[in-house]
Amino acid sequence: MEIKSFLADSVTYEFHAALGQFMNYRYVLEENEPDRTLYMAVPAHIYDSFFKSSFGQMVIRKSGLRIVSYDSEKGGNRRMDKLEKYRSYVTELIDKYGNYRPACGDIETQKVCDEKNDHYQVVSVGWHDNRRVYGCSLHIDIKNNKIWIQHNGTDRSIADELTELGVQKEDIVLGFHTPYMRQFTDYATS
Numbered sequence: 001m002e003i004k005s006f007l008a009d010s011v012t013y014e015f016h017a018a019l020g021q022f023m024n025y026r027y028v029l030e031e032n033e034p035d036r037t038l039y040m041a042v043p044a045h046i047y048d049s050f051f052k053s054s055f056g057q058m059v060i061r062k063s064g065l066r067i068v069s070y071d072s073e074k075g076g077n078r079r080m081d082k083l084e085k086y087r088s089y090v091t092e093l094i095d096k097y098g099n100y101r102p103a104c105g106d107i108e109t110q111k112v113c114d115e116k117n118d119h120y121q122v123v124s125v126g127w128h129d130n131r132r133v134y135g136c137s138l139h140i141d142i143k144n145n146k147i148w149i150q151h152n153g154t155d156r157s158i159a160d161e162l163t164e165l166g167v168q169k170e171d172i173v174l175g176f177h178t179p180y181m182r183q184f185t186d187y188a189t190s
Contacts, residue, residue, distance in 0.1 A: 120142075
């Protein structure tokens with residue numbers, strides 16, 4: 001975690017310096033410790049005034065910046081923003097279902113986590129006897145701060161698992177239902 005205080009008079013100047021330093025750290029981590037994720041910690045008031053702006057949200061989305069805000073007035077308590085929590089929950093589910101292995105055949109289960117574009121999948125690839133096996137068993141996207149379940153080929157309710165993790169039903173879209181049918185579920189329509 002890279003902690004930034006943003007003490008200079010210009011928040012934009014501090015942001016440019018912090019982003020450049022963050023990207024350099026991330027490149028080094030990707031080369032040396034690819035399984036680790038780097039976060040930038042910023043004061044809560046800076047997060048609220050700068051990173052929640054349309055410009056700040058665009059930079060977060062395009063750069064793949066991971067942010068944790070902290071309240072320096074309250075002893076440094078940190079809180080993850082909603083998008084980071086949702087990414088964490090979705091990644092947890094992808095890890096869980098991506099660890100299941102088929103009982104027969106030479107089939108590889110792949111976990112696909114594109115955190116920059118917020119696309120997540122569990123895909124099976126391989127052979128069973130002389131038949132090619134290829135298919136997506138789980139596909140989740142995060143769009144506009146909502147979790148879209150695009151495909152659920154498991155025998156479990158992924159939406160229920162997300163609500164158990166703390167996601168509000170109004171932030172879950174059952175993308176595999178038609179827009180018309182979504183209004184009859186307990187979840188968001190879009």
